[in-house]
Amino acid sequence: MLRSRVSVATFLVVFCASCGSSTANTASRSTSPATTSAPTAPVSSGQTALAGYTKAERRAYDEAVTAYTAFMAENNRLLARGRAGALAVAFFQHYSSSWSEAWNGQKKFADLGVKVTGPVRVLSTRPVSIAVGSGSRQTILLARCLDESARVVTQRGKKQPQPQFATPHVYTVRLVKKSGETWWRAGIAKRGDTC
Numbered sequence: 001m002l003r004s005r006v007s008v009a010t011f012l013v014v015f016c017a018s019c020g021s022s023t024a025n026t027a028s029r030s031t032s033p034a035t036t037s038a039p040t041a042p043v044s045s046g047q048t049a050l051a052g053y054t055k056a057e058r059r060a061y062d063e064a065v066t067a068y069t070a071f072m073a074e075n076n077r078l079l080a081r082g083r084a085g086a087l088a089v090a091f092f093q094h095y096s097s098s099w100s101e102a103w104n105g106q107k108k109f110a111d112l113g114v115k116v117t118g119p120v121r122v123l124s125t126r127p128v129s130i131a132v133g134s135g136s137r138q139t140i141l142l143a144r145c146l147d148e149s150a151r152v153v154t155q156r157g158k159k160q161p162q163p164q165f166a167t168p169h170v171y172t173v174r175l176v177k178k179s180g181e182t183w184w185r186a187g188i189a190k191r192g193d194t195c
Contacts, residue, residue: 049126057130064140064175065125067184071095072120078106082115097176097185105188113156121147123168123195138177140184145170145195170195 050058074095078088084107092099092106109116128141148165174187 053130057132060132060138061127061130061140064184065142068142068173068175068186071186079109079116082110084110095185097174097187101188115154116151118151120151123147128172136179140175141172142175143170143172167194169193
């Protein structure tokens with residue numbers, strides 16, 4: 001049992017940060033050539049973080065952040081239900097850049113009897129890099145500082161301690177818009193330093 005608890009705790013560190021909701025992005029596609037930008041100096045959260053980007057890059061960033069926020073909300077609902085059925089498969093196939101990895105994580109939780117509830121507070125969001133253009137895959141790398149201290153993890157009805165949630169951490173996630181698609185797909189979030 002201890003081994004499955006350690007496995008759950010370790011898996012939560014990576015998986016829960018990518019927890020989220022599905023809203024297809026219907027914004028029109030850009031016809032400009034592909035560009036990749038990254039700010040030249042460290043920047044803070046908010047509009048100043050976008051100061052070094054073009055208007056098209058800022059628009060794509062705003063769309064991607066909105067899509068990822070929706071992705072997180074839906075994924076959180078799936079985690080709270082503790083089941084991995086056909087709806088979860090369809091959700092991850094459509095809105096995840098690595099759907100089988102995301103769905104397998106959800107299925108692992110369901111098989112272990114794990115439910116994750118409680119809010120995640122977004123303390124800040126900033127772009128790490130933005131690559132947009134026409135006819136190619138568009139990619140945005142986000143860094144989000146998340147406070148997960150109110151998260152509650154239960155396994156088969158028993159609360160499991162999650163000390164890794166006590167301090168806010170930065171998570172990076174890659175969002176992609178594939179050629180021919182009008183929505184952003186979310187990758188698995190990677191946990192980084194405290195924020």
